[in-house]
Amino acid sequence: MISLTNIEKRFGDNLVLKGVTVAIAEGSVTALVGPSGGGKSTLLRCINLLEIPTSGTVRIGDESLEFRPSVKVPAADIRRLRLQTGMVFQNFQLFPHRTAIENVVEGLVTVLKWSPERARERALALLQKVGMAHKADAWPATLSGGQQQRVAIARALAPSPKVLLCDEPTSALDPELAQEVVDVLGQLASEGTTMVMATHDLRLASKIAREVVFLDAGVVVEKGPAAVLFGNPERERTKRFIATLKQEAEREGGGEG
Amino acid sequence: MLHWLQLMLESLPSLLWAALIFTVPLTLLSFVLGLTVGLGAALGRLFGPRPLVALVRFYVWIFRGTPLLVQLFLIFYGLPSVGILLDAFTAALIGFTLNIGAYTSEIIRAAIGSVPKGQWEAAYSIGMTWSQAMRRTILPQAGRVAVPPLSNTFISLVKDTSLAAAITVPEMFQAAQRIVATTYEPLILYVEAAILYLAMSSVLSALQTRLEERLNRYGGFLEARS
Numbered sequence: 001m002i003s004l005t006n007i008e009k010r011f012g013d014n015l016v017l018k019g020v021t022v023a024i025a026e027g028s029v030t031a032l033v034g035p036s037g038g039g040k041s042t043l044l045r046c047i048n049l050l051e052i053p054t055s056g057t058v059r060i061g062d063e064s065l066e067f068r069p070s071v072k073v074p075a076a077d078i079r080r081l082r083l084q085t086g087m088v089f090q091n092f093q094l095f096p097h098r099t100a101i102e103n104v105v106e107g108l109v110t111v112l113k114w115s116p117e118r119a120r121e122r123a124l125a126l127l128q129k130v131g132m133a134h135k136a137d138a139w140p141a142t143l144s145g146g147q148q149q150r151v152a153i154a155r156a157l158a159p160s161p162k163v164l165l166c167d168e169p170t171s172a173l174d175p176e177l178a179q180e181v182v183d184v185l186g187q188l189a190s191e192g193t194t195m196v197m198a199t200h201d202l203r204l205a206s207k208i209a210r211e212v213v214f215l216d217a218g219v220v221v222e223k224g225p226a227a228v229l230f231g232n233p234e235r236e237r238t239k240r241f242i243a244t245l246k247q248e249a250e251r252e253g254g255g256e257g
Numbered sequence: 258m259l260h261w262l263q264l265m266l267e268s269l270p271s272l273l274w275a276a277l278i279f280t281v282p283l284t285l286l287s288f289v290l291g292l293t294v295g296l297g298a299a300l301g302r303l304f305g306p307r308p309l310v311a312l313v314r315f316y317v318w319i320f321r322g323t324p325l326l327v328q329l330f331l332i333f334y335g336l337p338s339v340g341i342l343l344d345a346f347t348a349a350l351i352g353f354t355l356n357i358g359a360y361t362s363e364i365i366r367a368a369i370g371s372v373p374k375g376q377w378e379a380a381y382s383i384g385m386t387w388s389q390a391m392r393r394t395i396l397p398q399a400g401r402v403a404v405p406p407l408s409n410t411f412i413s414l415v416k417d418t419s420l421a422a423a424i425t426v427p428e429m430f431q432a433a434q435r436i437v438a439t440t441y442e443p444l445i446l447y448v449e450a451a452i453l454y455l456a457m458s459s460v461l462s463a464l465q466t467r468l469e470e471r472l473n474r475y476g477g478f479l480e481a482r483s
Contacts, residue, residue, distance in 0.1 A: 050378055075386070083384045093379035097397045097475050107383030110393055141476035159384065 001026055002047065002163055002194070007056035009042055016042050017053070018218040024163070024196060024211070029189045031209035031226065032198045035241065039218045040198040044165055047196060048085040049078045060084040061162050083111070086156030090168040092148040094140040100151045101127060101136040104158050112159055119158075126154035130184050146177030150184055157193075164188070166197035170204050175252070182207060202249045206230055214238050265449045268436045272453060275432035279346070280457075283418050283428060287350055288411055291357025298362035303369060313362065320359035326420050328352050333424040349421040353414065360410050368403035369395060401472040408465040412458050419454070429453060 002024040009017040017039050024030050032040035045051040047058065053067045063081050065073060094103050104123035108114040114122075127133040130150040140148055149169060156164055169185065170178035182204050189195060189208045199205050205212065205226065212229040214222045214237075222229060222238045233239050302313040320328065333348035343351070372395050380390035422431035433450040437443045 048382060050381060079384060079386065082381065085382070087378075087382035089375060089379065089382075091375055093373075093375040095376070095379065095394055097401075106393065107385075110389055111384040139475040155383065 001059075001061065002196070003057075003059045004043070004046065005057040005059075007043065007046055007058070008054045009039075009046060009051060010054045016218050017046070019056075020215070020218070020220055022213055022220065022223070024194065026162075026194055027192045028211055029193075029195045029209045030197070030211040030213060031205040032196065032213050032215060033200060033205060033241070033245075034215035034221075036200075038216045040213075040215045041167055043215065044167055044196060044198040047163070047165055048082050048087055050087075052078070083159065084162045086159065086161035086164050088149065088152050088156050088164065088166040088169045090171050092140075092145070092152045092172070094148050094152055094155070096140050099137050099139055100132060100143070103140070103151055104155045107155065107158050123154070123158060126157055127151070129187075130154045131180075144177060145173045146180045149173065149177075149181045153181075153184055153188075157188075163194045163196060166195060166199070168199055168201075169197065170199070170201045178204075200245065202230075202245045214241065216241070261445055264440065264442055264445050268433070268440075268446060268449065271432050271436060272429050272450065275427060276429040276453060276457075279421075279426055279428035280415070280418050283346070283349060283353065283421060283426070284411075284415050287353035287357055288414055290350070290354040291414075292361055292407070294354060294358030295361030295365055298358060299365035299369065302362065302366055316355075317359045317362060320356050321363075325352070325356050325417060326423060328356060329420060329424050345421070345425045348424060349418075349426050353418070353421075357410060357414060361407060364403050364406045364410070365399065368399035371402050372398045404465065404469055404472060408461065408468075412461050415457050415461065416454055419450075 004020060004022045007017050007020045008015065020039070020043055022030075022043075032043060034040045042051055046053045046056075047060070049058070049065075052073065054069055055067050057064060057066045058081065059065075060081060061084060063084055065077055065081055067073060094100075095106065098106060101120065101123050104126055105116070105119045108119035108122060109116055124133060124136060127136055130153050132147060132150050132154065135143060135147060135151075140151070143151065153164075153169075166185065170181050173181060178201065182201075185195070185197075185204070186208050195208070197204070197209070209226045212223065212226045213220055214229065214233075214235075216237060222233060222235045229238065230242060233242055298313045298316065301309045305313070329349060329352040332352050333343065333345060336343065336348075376394055376398065377390055380394040385393065418428055419430035421428050422434060425431075427435075430450055433446045437446045440446070
């Protein structure tokens with residue numbers, strides 16, 4: 001169970017999140033959708049504290065942290081919460097100086113202090129799961145974007161996080177390569193991995209997400225089951241946004257938007 | 258011609274000996290120490306509190322903005338006036354170290370800054386602390402960027418050690434000067450010294466190429482290749 005309560009995030013004078021409250025059930029997949037600058041990426045990054053909320057409470061499982069304006073939270077507390085999460089980035093951000101398997105092993109050995117043998121075994125199993133075991137010893141620069149993203153998913157899953165956070169995981173990819181990433185994420189979802197993803201890829205959101213949160217201008221406009229939000233949204237603002245997403249998807253031949 | 262060869266061969270052992278016990282140790286020691294100072298200064302400048310940032314900027318300003326020869330003279334001939342008496346080799350070592358530290362701090366600062374912010378975030382996202390991220394993710398990538406300019410500095414340093422002759426360090430160039438004083442053959446001896454410096458620089462260039470090949474084995478910083 002993850003809960004974000006009254007999250008506010010301010011960059012200078014710019015209030016990007018205006019008191020957002022969202023609860024995410026264990027084993028569920030939640031898509032954060034909304035226009036660019038609406039706050040979905042910032043909200044996602046507030047979950048693993050790559051952005052520190054100006055105020056509000058972040059709870060993941062038994063770990064919880066409360067934030068207040070101009071009160072500095074100790075780095076150790078931030079790390080403790082962050083260790084409950086794994087993250088997949090839009091631009092993959094694999095470590096370019098480490099091979100695919102070394103990327104996956106890194107967190108286990110450096111952070112969790114596993115033995116190299118045990119870490120390697122787990123890393124191989126994860127690469128197998130994302131269909132990248134055959135490229136275990138490849139350098140990231142020699143992999144396609146889709147392959148890099150699948151390795152990045154394995155890296156994020158390595159420490160068995162309580163939640164997998166995906167920030168626009170398919171946006172940097174061509175439609176075919178995006179598909180292989182969607183497939184992997186879909187498989188993880190069906191196995192009960194808790195996921196939160198910021199995305200404007202309608203195919204990704206509609207195929208995998210069970211819950212959808214629509215964010216615009218830093219507030220939650222509407223949230224609910226994916227079928228309802230995509231099929232029959234309540235708010236006018238949501239309807240307009242879903243309509244543009246669908247148009248974009250059609251124009252790009254079912255590709256990403 | 259025969260005279261040239263003869264004199265060069267006769268003087269070669271003295272020059273090589275001076276290189277072996279002064280030029281090479283002075284170069285290696287001051288580069289390693291200078292690099293350490295440079296790394297510390299770069300980290301201070303990038304991540305330190307405001308007074309430390311100001312201190313580093315002041316240090317770099319002074320040591321990049323004044324001639325190395327003047328720095329060496331100040332340390333060796335100037336400091337005794339305030340009661341700090343150093344032997345010539347130590348004075349040279351301190352001078353070169355501080356000079357190299359100033360130049361390399363700027364190189365290292367730029368190299369660390371060249372690593373994309375996303376790499377920090379990726380490192381943090383798997384739970385690394387700041388120092389783990391620095392050691393395991395940022396510095397290895399910054400190192401690759403820094404090798405060519407650091408090699409430049411290193412090669413300059415080999416040649417600049419000849420300045421230590423001016424503060425009485427009996428390194429290779431001073432050995433050549435001493436032989437000139439007895440043989441009156443400046444052209445031959447200084448050509449010989451130049452050839453030996455060229456040889457040392459060439460060895461370093463070759464090592465640089467090897468090191469760059471090794472660091473480039475992972476192919477590039479391409480992040481998104483979709």
